[in-house]
Amino acid sequence: MASISLSGVIKDYGVVRAIHGVDLEIADGEFVAFVGPSGCGKSTLLRMIAGLEEISAGTIRIGGKIVNSVPPRERDVAMVFQDYALYPHMTVSQNIGFGLKMRGVPPDEINSRTREAAQTLQIEPLLERRPSELSGGQRQRVAMGRAIVRRPQVFLFDEPLSNLDAKLRVEMRTQIKRLHALFGRTTVYVTHDQVEALTLADRAVILKDGRLIQQGSPIELYEQPQSRFVAEFIGSPQMNMLPGIVEGDGRSVNIAGRSELLLEPIDAPRGQQILVGIRPEGFHLTDKEAGMPAAVEVVEPLGSDTMAICKIGNVTITVRLSPEHRVRTGDTLPLAIDLRKVSVFDAQSGKRI
Ligand SMILES: Nc1ncnc2c1ncn2[C@@H]1O[C@H](COP(=O)(O)OP(=O)(O)O)[C@@H](O)[C@H]1O
Numbered sequence: 307m308a309s310i311s312l313s314g315v316i317k318d319y320g321v322v323r324a325i326h327g328v329d330l331e332i333a334d335g336e337f338v339a340f341v342g343p344s345g346c347g348k349s350t351l352l353r354m355i356a357g358l359e360e361i362s363a364g365t366i367r368i369g370g371k372i373v374n375s376v377p378p379r380e381r382d383v384a385m386v387f388q389d390y391a392l393y394p395h396m397t398v399s400q401n402i403g404f405g406l407k408m409r410g411v412p413p414d415e416i417n418s419r420t421r422e423a424a425q426t427l428q429i430e431p432l433l434e435r436r437p438s439e440l441s442g443g444q445r446q447r448v449a450m451g452r453a454i455v456r457r458p459q460v461f462l463f464d465e466p467l468s469n470l471d472a473k474l475r476v477e478m479r480t481q482i483k484r485l486h487a488l489f490g491r492t493t494v495y496v497t498h499d500q501v502e503a504l505t506l507a508d509r510a511v512i513l514k515d516g517r518l519i520q521q522g523s524p525i526e527l528y529e530q531p532q533s534r535f536v537a538e539f540i541g542s543p544q545m546n547m548l549p550g551i552v553e554g555d556g557r558s559v560n561i562a563g564r565s566e567l568l569l570e571p572i573d574a575p576r577g578q579q580i581l582v583g584i585r586p587e588g589f590h591l592t593d594k595e596a597g598m599p600a601a602v603e604v605v606e607p608l609g610s611d612t613m614a615i616c617k618i619g620n621v622t623i624t625v626r627l628s629p630e631h632r633v634r635t636g637d638t639l640p641l642a643i644d645l646r647k648v649s650v651f652d653a654q655s656g657k658r659i
């Protein structure tokens with residue numbers, strides 16, 4: 307088993323800095339997701355852990371040992387890519403066993419370990435087929451088989467489900483989580499999909515422009531985003547942002563023309579412009595007189611909830627309602643804000659206050 311430690315890790319591609327000094331500790335057996343928009347440096351960081359990319363400065367340790375100049379095959383990590391990278395001329399069985407063959411493992415053992423991996427992934431009936439005879443989901447399983455058969459200390463995944471359709475993605479997500487529960491190996495999983503990151507990982511690391519912006523458990527990131535960027539990136543539908551002004555003593559704020567009292571005082575002077583972040587479930591319906599009037603523009607009945615896309619003044623918000631409320635386009639909803647659940651940000655800097 308192995309922990310991973312990154313200290314001051316920098317990556318320059320020529321004059322362009324792709325990674326700006328990342329510090330990160332990943333515990334032995336932990337499942338960590340790197341998540342962020344395309345181009346933020348997720349793959350670069352993962353490839354540096356794998357040893358597929360040189361690091362420009364800093365230190366990477368695996369299992370306490372500095373691996374900066376250790377070649378990939380000696381790092382005891384296995385990587386699964388988005389495009390599977392299977393050998394087209396080999397059978398499934400040969401693809402899975404190839405890494406072991408290269409390491410001089412005896413044929414009998416390759417055979418039994420290949421069968422075991424195939425069993426775990428439920429692809430035994432496919433062992434004699436070639437990649438061209440498999441569906442996308444089956445190919446992805448073979449790629450995972452190739453990783454688990456090596457019994458590495460660390461699993462690295464780079465957007466492994468991006469080429470699959472929505473239903474298969476959910477199935478494979480469960481499969482990956484099951485594998486982690488089964489083997490308990492340190493896992494780093496790269497994705498641009500925040501839902502995938504939150505559902506899979508013990509901890510998500512949010513990257514933006516080559517910098518680590520925030521890390522935490524899925525619930526921490528959802529409930530305590532430290533910036534507007536994280537608030538809007540995590541959660542679907544995204545967090546609503548209502549402009550406001552601090553009225554006095556750090557508790558009274560004016561939100562969309564109404565005075566509200568925050569439950570927890572914020573450290574901001576009277577007159578400061580703020581953004582009040584409210585999740586779609588952070589509203590509820592109240593009396594007509596007391597509520598903030600929200601004009602319903604679009605209704606999305608999802609079965610389990612109904613999403614109402616509304617206008618408050620000129621701000622568009624999404625409100626999650628129970629399906630019992632039969633709201634319709636053109637209705638005006640009297641909304642109250644659940645003030646226990648708001649996040650307040652500095653309107654200028656976007657930082658949490
Ligand atoms: N081989 C390369 N040469 C030059 N620039 C690269 C190379 N690989 C990645 N980059 C740049 O580094 C940044 C991070 O890329 P990448 O790690 O692939 O992002 P992500 O995986 O988050 O989409 C991007 O700006 C990208 O253009």
Ligand SMILES: [Mg+2]
Pocket residue numbers: 348349350
């Ligand atoms: Mg990438």
